[in-house]
Amino acid sequence: MNISQKRNGLIPGLFIITILYFFLPFISIIFALAAFLCMAIPFIILTTKKKNLWCRHYCPRASFTSVIGRKKGNYKKTPKMFNDGYLRKLLLTYFTMNLIFITGSTIQVALGNMASMPYIRLFIAIPLFPLPQLYDITISQWLLHLSYRLYSMMLSSTLLGVWFALRYRGRAWCAVCPVGTLLKKIPTRENI
Ligand code: SF4
Structure with missing residues (x-):
């Protein structure tokens, strides 16, 4: 596991952060706000280091999808839409819409115009359930809503990444990842 991650350039063991991200919200959903860090850090690194080190x-x-994905020599060819830009554009649109919905609905909850949705909803449309909370910290409704929306977005995209990893190869998600797509649009000395 570590050898393959060294070979693909990733620092070994970082997959633990992904696992922690999905388990800490069982203590308190407020930990789901760490998604903001996951979204901001790649761009901060890129703009400060001028390289896509992320x-x-x-x-x-x-790291997570590399660990669970198909290993080298067992790769399955990805469909054309992974390489012709179609899926990349589709996922970027989905990601952008998701962020707009999250922002808009959180503002509406904060203004008292709609009730919060304190449960997981996959791919914007599939309502599931609230997470059991080890510590039931009292937080405002808009923060509760925002935390669940971010957790849902991260879970939905990770599930897609896991599916691609199991079906094709460990980092198949990277070919269409919205964050990776946006990072490539920022001019740097070099891009991966
Ligand atoms: S393309 Fe996305 S998933 Fe892949 S390394 Fe970059 S940010 Fe991570």
Whole structure:
């Protein structure tokens, strides 16, 4: 496991961060707000270091899917839509819409115009259940809503990444990842 991650450039063991991200919200859903860090850090690194070090070495999600994905020599060819930009555009649109919905609905909850949705909802449309909470910290409704929406978005995209990893190869998700797509749009000295 570690050898393959060293070979693909990722620092070994970072997959633990992904696992922690999905388990800490069982203590309190407020931990789901760490999604903001996951979204901001790649861009901070890129703009300060002028290199996409995140995708090369530090991405916990790529580490996670690498660990569970098909191993080298057992790769399955990805469909054309992974390489012709179709799926990349589709997922970027989905990601953007998701962020707009999250922002808009959180503002509406904060203004008292709608009730919060304190449960997981996969792919914007599939309502599931609230997480059991080890510590039931009292937080405002909009924060509760925002935490669940971010957790749902991260879970939905990770499930897709896991599916691609099991079906094709460990880092198949990287070919269409919205964060990776946006990182590539920022001019740097070099891009992966
Ligand atoms: S493309 Fe996405 S999943 Fe892959 S390393 Fe970059 S940020 Fe992580």
